[in-house]
Amino acid sequence: MYHKEKSIQIKNSASALYNNLSVMRIAPRRLTYFTVVHANVVNMITASWDGLNYSHRQLQSKEPNVATSTSLIMQAAFCALPSRDLLVVTSQKGIQMYESDGSIMVYWHALDTPETPTAQAVFGRGISAVRENFICVGVSAGAILVFDIPSKGSNITLSEILEEHNESITDMASECSGSQECIADLVSADDGGNLCVWKSGEEFQLLNKISGFDMSCSSVKLWKGTVVAGYGTGQIRFYEAVTGILHAEVNAHARWIYSLDIAPFSGLLLSAAEDSLVRVWHLTLTPETNSVEVAHLHNECVTDTQICGAKFCDGDGYAFAVTGYDLSEIIRYTQS
Amino acid sequence: MTIRCDSSNPLRAITRESARNIRKNNREPDQVSWPTAVLQPVMNDIVGTMFSKNFMDELLKPQQLYSHRTMKTVLTRLAHTSIMRLNPASMDRLYELMIMAFKYQVFLCPRPKDLLLISYNHIDTIREFVKDTPVVLNQVDETHRKIIEVYSSLSEGEFQLLRQTLLIFFQDMHVRVSLFLKNRVQNPNGRFALSTSGPVPHGIDVPGLIRTFDCKGKEVSRAEFPTGGCYTSPIREGSFLLHGDRVSALGLNMYTVNHLEETHTSKTPTVKQQADDTPNLLAKEELNLLARLMGSMKAENMPKAETVFRINLFTTDREEEEEEEEEQARASGGAGQSLYEVINIQAMQDEQAATELALIAGQFAKGEEKPENSESNKGDDLLAMMDDL
Numbered sequence: 001m002y003h004k005e006k007s008i009q010i011k012n013s014a015s016a017l018y019n020n021l022s023v024m025r026i027a028p029r030r031l032t033y034f035t036v037v038h039a040n041v042v043n044m045i046t047a048s049w050d051g052l053n054y055s056h057r058q059l060q061s062k063e064p065n066v067a068t069s070t071s072l073i074m075q076a077a078f079c080a081l082p083s084r085d086l087l088v089v090t091s092q093k094g095i096q097m098y099e100s101d102g103s104i105m106v107y108w109h110a111l112d113t114p115e116t117p118t119a120q121a122v123f124g125r126g127i128s129a130v131r132e133n134f135i136c137v138g139v140s141a142g143a144i145l146v147f148d149i150p151s152k153g154s155n156i157t158l159s160e161i162l163e164e165h166n167e168s169i170t171d172m173a174s175e176c177s178g179s180q181e182c183i184a185d186l187v188s189a190d191d192g193g194n195l196c197v198w199k200s201g202e203e204f205q206l207l208n209k210i211s212g213f214d215m216s217c218s219s220v221k222l223w224k225g226t227v228v229a230g231y232g233t234g235q236i237r238f239y240e241a242v243t244g245i246l247h248a249e250v251n252a253h254a255r256w257i258y259s260l261d262i263a264p265f266s267g268l269l270l271s272a273a274e275d276s277l278v279r280v281w282h283l284t285l286t287p288e289t290n291s292v293e294v295a296h297l298h299n300e301c302v303t304d305t306q307i308c309g310a311k312f313c314d315g316d317g318y319a320f321a322v323t324g325y326d327l328s329e330i331i332r333y334t335q336s
Numbered sequence: 337m338t339i340r341c342d343s344s345n346p347l348r349a350i351t352r353e354s355a356r357n358i359r360k361n362n363r364e365p366d367q368v369s370w371p372t373a374v375l376q377p378v379m380n381d382i383v384g385t386m387f388s389k390n391f392m393d394e395l396l397k398p399q400q401l402y403s404h405r406t407m408k409t410v411l412t413r414l415a416h417t418s419i420m421r422l423n424p425a426s427m428d429r430l431y432e433l434m435i436m437a438f439k440y441q442v443f444l445c446p447r448p449k450d451l452l453l454i455s456y457n458h459i460d461t462i463r464e465f466v467k468d469t470p471v472v473l474n475q476v477d478e479t480h481r482k483i484i485e486v487y488s489s490l491s492e493g494e495f496q497l498l499r500q501t502l503l504i505f506f507q508d509m510h511v512r513v514s515l516f517l518k519n520r521v522q523n524p525n526g527r528f529a530l531s532t533s534g535p536v537p538h539g540i541d542v543p544g545l546i547r548t549f550d551c552k553g554k555e556v557s558r559a560e561f562p563t564g565g566c567y568t569s570p571i572r573e574g575s576f577l578l579h580g581d582r583v584s585a586l587g588l589n590m591y592t593v594n595h596l597e598e599t600h601t602s603k604t605p606t607v608k609q610q611a612d613d614t615p616n617l618l619a620k621e622e623l624n625l626l627a628r629l630m631g632s633m634k635a636e637n638m639p640k641a642e643t644v645f646r647i648n649l650f651t652t653d654r655e656e657e658e659e660e661e662e663e664q665a666r667a668s669g670g671a672g673q674s675l676y677e678v679i680n681i682q683a684m685q686d687e688q689a690a691t692e693l694a695l696i697a698g699q700f701a702k703g704e705e706k707p708e709n710s711e712s713n714k715g716d717d718l719l720a721m722m723d724d725l
Contacts, residue, residue, distance in 0.1 A: 016503040039504050072401075072504065117398040121497060168493065191493030215539075216493035232448075232492055233540050248548045251541040254532075254567050255446070256496065276530050277564060294546050296561030304523065304530045306443070326507055326527070 001298040002280070002320070003336050007329040008045055011056055012038035014308055016325040017074060018125075018218040019171055019259050021309025023321060024078040024085065024100060032313060033100065034330055035076040035087065036323050042076045042089055044102045045330070057102050061091035072123075079129035083151035088135060090124030095137050095145070097156065106154040109147075111139060126169040130186050130200045134159070138169025144188055146204060162204055167191040170218050176264045177224045183207065184241040187227050189217035195227060197241045210244045219260040221269075224285050226292060228269060230257035236271055238283075238292045247292040252279060259310040263317030268297075270320055272310035276302050278322055300333060376468075381418035383466050387475040394628055396486055401505055406626050407431075413630060432511045439506035440521060441586045443528050446537035448495030450584060451502075452487055453574045456480070457587030460579075480578055488576065515590060532565030538573040 014020050014036045024033045030049040035042050042059040061073045071092035078100060079086045085100035097107040113122050124145075126138030135147045142165035148157050167190040175182045184207055185200040193212020199205040210227070219230040226247070227239040234253035239246055253273035261270040262283075269281040280298040285291070305324035313319040319334045385391065402410075408431050415422055415430075422430065441454045459480050466472040490498070510526025522528055536542055544567075546559045574583035 013508055015507065016500045039507065072501070117400060119398045167491070168497075170493070191491060214491065216491070216496065232496065234536075234543060235541065245551055246549055246553065248546065250547075251543045251545045254536045254540060254543050254563075254565065256448075275565070276532060289551075291550075291556075292548065294548070296546065299562070299564040301532060301564055304527050306530065325503060326510075 001336060002300065002333040005319075005332040005334050006051065007331050008034065008047060008054060009329050010036050010043045010045060011058060011328075012041060012043055013326045013328045014323040015039055016306060016308050019075060019077070019309060021259065021311050021321060021323045021330070022077045023311045023313055024080065025314060033078065034321065035078070036309065036330065037073045037076050040072055040091070042073060042102075044087075046101070059089060059098065059102050061089060061093060061096065074123045074125040075127055077127040079127065079135050081129050081135075081149060082132055084149070086135065086149070088127045088137065090127060090137060092121070092123045095124045097135070107156040109145070109158065126172040126188060128172040128174045128186060130174045134200055136172055136186060136188075138172055138188060140168040142166050142169060142190060144169065144172070160204060162198070162206075164196045164206055164209065165190040165194060167194070170216060171220045173221045175222045175225075176262060178264060179224065182225045184222065184225060187220050187222045187241060189220040189229060191216045193217045193231060195220065195229060195239070197227065207242055208244050210239055218257055221260050221262045223262045223264060223267075223283070225290070226283075226285060228260060228262065230260045230271060232256045234273060234275070236260070238294070240290050245290070247290065248294050250281075250294055253277060255306075258306075258308045261311045261320070263312040263315055265315040266317050268312065268317035270310050270312055270317075272307040272322060274306040276305050276307060278302065278307060278310050278320075280317075280320075302331060378418040378420050379465050380469050380472050382414060383462055384472045384475060385417040386414055387472070387479045389475070389478070392479050392482060396482060401501055409626060432509075433513060435506065435509055436511050436513050436516070437590065439509060440516065440528055442499060442502050442506065444530075444586060445499060446584070447539065448492055448499045450537070450574070450586070451495055451499055452576060453582045453584045454587035455483065456576070457582050457584065460582065461589055477578070484576070484578065519590075533567065535568050535571050538570045540570065542567045542569060
């Protein structure tokens with residue numbers, strides 16, 4: 001169903017972090033951007049669609065104007081808003097927002113880091129663009145920071161802090177079907193496996209809270225009102241976002257799931273885990289009953305590699321890319 | 337291993353004699369084993385220092401990940417709290433071996449919480465080494481209790497964060513170890529083998545099942561999918577208590593089965609320079625951290641220079657000066673150097689040499705006196721070591 005393409009070499013190897021690959025297609029310029037995190041550096045690769053040109057850039061997690069500060073990066077993700085695209089980077093020190101090509105940092109938000117380290121780690125993790133003008137970022141204490149993004153310029157402001165989670169945020173996702181009819185706009189997940197479903201606005205509204213089983217939910221997606229959640233137990237669960245009804249459960253992997261992605265136009269689902277396997281599934285939703293059908297389509301084994309990132313490269317799921325811990329390449333697969 | 341001694345060391349005459357005897361018997365100088373009488377004090381000193389209350393208290397404080405440079409300094413200092421001395425080349429190779437072994441354990445750790453089981457395997461084995469020395473044994477037990485206290489309440493998610501941070505420390509290290517290659521846990525390219533078959537970790541369901549439910553939670557359908565692997569049910573869970581069957585083999589002594597095994601390590605030709613060479617922007621913070629750790633190691637355990645003996649753990653027969661010359665030659669572009677730096681550790685019984693060493697050990701025991709370190713300044717020791725970095 002898929003065959004392996006030529007890999008993209010990266011300057012450093014990928015670190016073992018959840019959702020450690022972000023992909024953005026720039027159709028007008030026939031380019032795709034990839035970001036992969038290595039310790040305190042974000043590797044950014046720009047690849048031309050004809051496969052002939054690759055350029056590399058590295059971003060560090062730094063406070064502006066502070067020469068010696070550097071901290072471990074937890075996540076880097078592209079945020080596509082109607083008016084602009086931004087690259088958001090979260091670390092142990094704060095949250096940075098760059099223009100999507102990584103050229104200029106437009107915003108820095110410092111996290112409250114204590115003078116001497118405490119037993120509780122401090123970091124940002126979980127990044128999602130929401131609706132027209134919001135970017136939401138999770139933090140280790142469990143709060144979600146909602147940033148209001150103007151259509152251009154750096155006048156980004158912290159609009160709201162949502163405090164519903166008691167454990168570290170692991171991942172967040174917004175409704176990706178493009179449908180305006182869905183009530184739920186955002187889902188957030190934490191280290192205890194708890195999920196919160198939100199409606200965006202001037203003030204975000206909590207629609208539903210789905211309890212976890214004390215098992216971390218490391219990756220989450222929201223598609224056509226269905227929450228797709230991947231857990232440390234290797235399971236994927238499908239919940240109806242607003243009601244919390246569990247519609248399907250898959251014993252998908254033998255180890256911790258690190259990444260999920262959905263191709264919104266075709267309903268393809270990608271799951272990747274520490275067990276070295278990437279799996280492709282197909283989802284069918286029946287609107288009347290809100291039931292979910294899950295069909296398994298394809299497996300790819302990345303030998304001896306604990307996978308940490310897997311993303312479709314386009315909305316149809318025609319191609320996908322994979323990163324693994326200690327691997328200095330982005331592996332690509334295309335439909336045969 | 338060959339035994340080297342300082343020229344000022346009265347033991348030198350004895351070891352030269354031993355070396356002559358060994359050669360007379362047509363044995364390789366490397367094929368020498370260490371009898372318990374020599375090993376046990378070394379073991380007690382190292383374990384005693386490492387598990388001392390001050391040092392452990394310092395280690396158990398929340399802190400950032402160390403750099404490789406700091407880690408190597410701490411381990412070098414630890415190794416030298418006994419009468420043993422390792423030359424820099426030996427220490428480098430030993431460090432690589434330790435890092436790769438630990439990387440293997442953390443990488444293959446089935447569930448993040450099993451990091452504790454690995455640590456408890458380490459501690460159980462150390463307990464065995466010092467079981468006849470009550471003072472040190474007690475320190476080990478105390479440390480174990482403290483670790484249980486600090487870590488038992490962490491969630492799986494927090495353990496995974498810990499593991500991910502440790503994996504950053506090990507990133508990009510692919511030194512090949514012959515024992516690992518032989519056991520097929522490591523591939524020729526230096527990467528560890530990850531199996532897609534075998535028991536799943538405790539608490540995980542065997543993959544392969546898709547289930548759907550109706551609005552009331554009743555199962556509506558069940559289907560299987562091909563997993564591409566061969567997974568079986570989990571085995572029993574290991575014990576997280578002070579004593580118990582840990583079940584997991586990760587963290588156990590890999591040499592016990594292969595006690596006649598040689599160990600070679602070699603770098604893969606394309607290995608990049610480690611982060612040690614990059615300027616450390618957090619140098620000041622790191623040095624403070626290091627100073628606290630060093631300070632918490634008892635200075636009284638540092639013997640006077642005259643009573644130490646140097647160990648060249650690895651097969652180079654040359655004196656250190658000759659090694660330096662060679663490195664200079666290499667640096668100036670000496671051709672034909674092997675890509676591989678091979679380290680041999682051979683642990684084979686040699687009765688003749690063993691008797692010789694027992695003699696030497698006897699000399700030690702009789703003449704041993706507690707070194708007076710009232711003059712020595714902990715700070716000076718540390719500064720001297722820093723200058724060498």
